[in-house]
Amino acid sequence: MTETKTFVRNKFSEYYQKHSPSIKPPTQIEKREFGFLALKERFMIRHKGFKNVNDLTKFLKTLVPSDVYYSSAYYEKPEEKMEEKSWLGADLIFDIDADHIPTPCAKTHDKWTCNNCGTAGKGVLPEKCPACGEQKFDEKTWPCEVCLESAKVETTKLIDMLTRDFGFHSKEISVSFSGHRGYHLHVETKEVQALDSMARKEIVDYILGIGLETSFHGLGEERGEMKSSVLVGPSLDDSGWRGRIARGTYEFLLTTTPEELENTGLKKKIIDTLTQHKETILESWKEKGPWGVIKGVGVEKWRKIAQRGADIQSAKIDTVVTTDVHRLIRLTNTLHGKTGLKKIEVPIPDIERFDPLKSAIAFKEGTVTILVSDAPEFRLGDQTYGPYKNRQIELPTAAALLLLCKGMAEVKEEK
Amino acid sequence: MAKYPFTNEAAEYVRNLDLKIEDMSNPILTRAEQRIEEALLYAHVNTGSRNNEIEIPSFPVAVMMVASTADTLMKRRYALAEAKRVYNLLNEEEKDMILKIASAFNWRIRLTNNIPPYEFALSFTDYLKNTTRFQAKQWKLVNRIVVDGEVYLTQDHTARLLEEEVRAHIEKKLDTKGKFALPQNVADRLEQLKKTFIKQKGKIQFEEFPKEVNITAFPPCIKNMYDNINSGHHLSHIGRFALTSFLINIGMTPENVINLYRSLSDFNERLTRYQVEHIAGGRGSRTKYIPPRCNTLRTHGVCTSTDQICKGTRHPLAYYRRKLRTIKTKTPTEQTQK
Numbered sequence: 001m002t003e004t005k006t007f008v009r010n011k012f013s014e015y016y017q018k019h020s021p022s023i024k025p026p027t028q029i030e031k032r033e034f035g036f037l038a039l040k041e042r043f044m045i046r047h048k049g050f051k052n053v054n055d056l057t058k059f060l061k062t063l064v065p066s067d068v069y070y071s072s073a074y075y076e077k078p079e080e081k082m083e084e085k086s087w088l089g090a091d092l093i094f095d096i097d098a099d100h101i102p103t104p105c106a107k108t109h110d111k112w113t114c115n116n117c118g119t120a121g122k123g124v125l126p127e128k129c130p131a132c133g134e135q136k137f138d139e140k141t142w143p144c145e146v147c148l149e150s151a152k153v154e155t156t157k158l159i160d161m162l163t164r165d166f167g168f169h170s171k172e173i174s175v176s177f178s179g180h181r182g183y184h185l186h187v188e189t190k191e192v193q194a195l196d197s198m199a200r201k202e203i204v205d206y207i208l209g210i211g212l213e214t215s216f217h218g219l220g221e222e223r224g225e226m227k228s229s230v231l232v233g234p235s236l237d238d239s240g241w242r243g244r245i246a247r248g249t250y251e252f253l254l255t256t257t258p259e260e261l262e263n264t265g266l267k268k269k270i271i272d273t274l275t276q277h278k279e280t281i282l283e284s285w286k287e288k289g290p291w292g293v294i295k296g297v298g299v300e301k302w303r304k305i306a307q308r309g310a311d312i313q314s315a316k317i318d319t320v321v322t323t324d325v326h327r328l329i330r331l332t333n334t335l336h337g338k339t340g341l342k343k344i345e346v347p348i349p350d351i352e353r354f355d356p357l358k359s360a361i362a363f364k365e366g367t368v369t370i371l372v373s374d375a376p377e378f379r380l381g382d383q384t385y386g387p388y389k390n391r392q393i394e395l396p397t398a399a400a401l402l403l404l405c406k407g408m409a410e411v412k413e414e415k
Numbered sequence: 416m417a418k419y420p421f422t423n424e425a426a427e428y429v430r431n432l433d434l435k436i437e438d439m440s441n442p443i444l445t446r447a448e449q450r451i452e453e454a455l456l457y458a459h460v461n462t463g464s465r466n467n468e469i470e471i472p473s474f475p476v477a478v479m480m481v482a483s484t485a486d487t488l489m490k491r492r493y494a495l496a497e498a499k500r501v502y503n504l505l506n507e508e509e510k511d512m513i514l515k516i517a518s519a520f521n522w523r524i525r526l527t528n529n530i531p532p533y534e535f536a537l538s539f540t541d542y543l544k545n546t547t548r549f550q551a552k553q554w555k556l557v558n559r560i561v562v563d564g565e566v567y568l569t570q571d572h573t574a575r576l577l578e579e580e581v582r583a584h585i586e587k588k589l590d591t592k593g594k595f596a597l598p599q600n601v602a603d604r605l606e607q608l609k610k611t612f613i614k615q616k617g618k619i620q621f622e623e624f625p626k627e628v629n630i631t632a633f634p635p636c637i638k639n640m641y642d643n644i645n646s647g648h649h650l651s652h653i654g655r656f657a658l659t660s661f662l663i664n665i666g667m668t669p670e671n672v673i674n675l676y677r678s679l680s681d682f683n684e685r686l687t688r689y690q691v692e693h694i695a696g697g698r699g700s701r702t703k704y705i706p707p708r709c710n711t712l713r714t715h716g717v718c719t720s721t722d723q724i725c726k727g728t729r730h731p732l733a734y735y736r737r738k739l740r741t742i743k744t745k746t747p748t749e750q751t752q753k
Binding site for chain 1: 530547552555559561652711713714715
């Protein structure tokens with residue numbers, strides 16, 4: 001092991017020696033499968049089972065893994081091969097990761113290198129390498145504040161849907177910061193455990209608005225008086241997706257630009273009409289909404305606009321995590337191997353004020369001297385660091401560990 | 416009870432009759448036979464006799480008879496027909512009766528007039544349990560009003576969902592194993608019904624795929640991934656699964672599928688072979704996997720472009736089957752044109 005690896009391992013070991021009492025085991029620990037990423041060799045150890053939390057913490061202290069996962073599923077025999085585990089049910093889980101959200105920072109802090117030709121760049125990963133056309137990259141992502149804030153906004157939208165539409169009590173939902181770039185949500189109520197993958201897919205589609213058709217939510221033509229047809233649509237205070245479509249449409253029309261309307265697939269003439277009547281549209285929400293208020297904007301145009309509204313209201317969750325009924329997910333209060341931060345639970349009432357870059361700090365004491373090759377400016381706790389380029393510097397343990405785990409720095413040898 | 420003979424109440428009634436199939440009166444057997452015959456031939460069961468002593472026991476007898484055939488298609492068709500009968504009845508029923516039948520299946524449902532024209536509110540988990548087989552867009556959860564954990568439904572919707580519940584319930588009953596020693600005369604009559612059905616079945620069953628893989632009949636999503644792989648481009652996990660299971664199902668050999676992945680920069684023969692053979696049903700659970708439906712591919716972003724045939728299909732394999740047919744019918748005319 002290199003100096004850096006040894007250092008990281010020692011720190012992780014120290015954490016599990018000291019803080020293992022804080023590790024809250026998942027409910028029915030004896031029915032869960034556990035998985036660990038070994039710090040030394042970087043391979044996955046799966047199909048582990050534990051009778052109680054003591055056995056688990058003992059194991060953590062000996063192995064010192066870089067990452068600890070457990071199954072959202074409950075099994076009769078969690079240590080058996082997949083097809084012999086005997087699935088009993090699974091929690092309903094959601095993952096919101098900055099990777100899936102278009103963020104205002106445009107991910108300028110992320111770097112990628114083409115595996116094939118070595119071409120490198122910054123920002124959102126391109127679909128193909130601009131130089132050779134290959135599609136495999138080595139990615140270096142960064143948990144930036146803007147990204148984390150966007151993830152939080154999506155999390156808040158998801159909580160709103162889960163409580164108002166799906167009727168879960170906020171006490172039945174546990175929310176955590178993953179320790180890297182996003183948030184996890186767990187629902188463990190009995191009634192959701194039996195849901196199969198197809199049913200969970202329907203929930204995913206609901207939350208992302210996939211397959212949503214505004215015609216099923218009251219947007220359409222109705223026969224009015226005198227046989228003429230009248231355009232009607234949802235109102236702001238309607239329930240479920242109806243209200244969401246209305247509120248999203250309101251927000252979209254309030255903040256949109258002509259360019260964006262063009263991207264929505266609207267023609268110049270319609271865009272002009274909408275821009276001219278912006279005031280009328282805003283006023284209209286006090287009554288029946290803008291549908292049918294503006295002459296020349298027909299039902300098909302409104303559908304396009306309302307779809308954009310729906311898109312604003314949808315919560316950008318990862319589709320695979322929720323539909324996979326055998327998923328392994330990070331255990332709360334364990335360390336994230338890419339940051340040295342810990343996964344930490346966020347009480348729902350505190351989510352607005354929650355500061356992931358403060359609360360998730362696992363190492364609060366001491367300093368380390370490291371050689372930083374290249375790091376952006378970043379904040380951890382109340383302190384801002386960097387940017388650094390080829391610099392030797394003494395940093396608080398948590399900040400140093402973040403750069404070491406990210407592969408942006410090496411430990412300076414002690415002499 | 417005669418209308419809804421699958422309820423516990425009806426089962427209890429039959430149990431108390433203490434009937435034995437050997438000395439069962441002819442009218443019960445005749446009615447049971449009639450139920451099956453109608454189901455097999457017309458996918459429908461009439462409401463039938465008004466005499467409860469015949470009507471109620473005729474249902475469990477019919478179930479027993481169908482169960483003993485061990486013919487999956489016959490079982491499915493019988494369950495569907497009985498369920499359709501229930502749908503037609505429920506649509507006309509008093510709301511209280513709907514609640515009663517629903518509670519027999521432990522549904523959490525209640526009457527409501529909060530959001531007209533909806534009259535029922537059903538817990539979303541019960542809703543999902545009975546709609547995942549449905550394909551129409553109106554049944555997608557995202558297109559329903561969902562408030563506080565409940566989905567709002569009309570009476571017709573509710574009856575349709577109960578039909579689904581009844582269908583699954585009867586299918587489960589039909590799958591209970593155990594040999595019934597049917598009296599000779601009953602067995603003979605059943606044999607007769609079976610023969611009639613097999614004739615009918617010939618018309619229903621799907622044709623097999625031809626041996627040759629026809630790339631021009633691939634749906635757009637599969638074609639796109641196939642081209643990507645051929646030019647050495649990376650595919651998502653779900654993409655790989657969809658492509659592999661599709662190719663296996665239309666008759667490509669695992670060996671040829673493995674070769675397809677060879678051009679990838681991260682190709683690992685041992686791993687690829689394991690995964691492809693697993694999907695083909697040669698390893699592990701020994702189930703042969705079929706590709707995900709269009710709906711699922713859409714959720715995971717695999718479906719990127721659609722064409723005319725896509726509009727009428729819900730599954731990549733169904734697309735392939737249909738496209739093959741259009742190609743087949745076209746080819747002779749093209750040849751004559753030459």
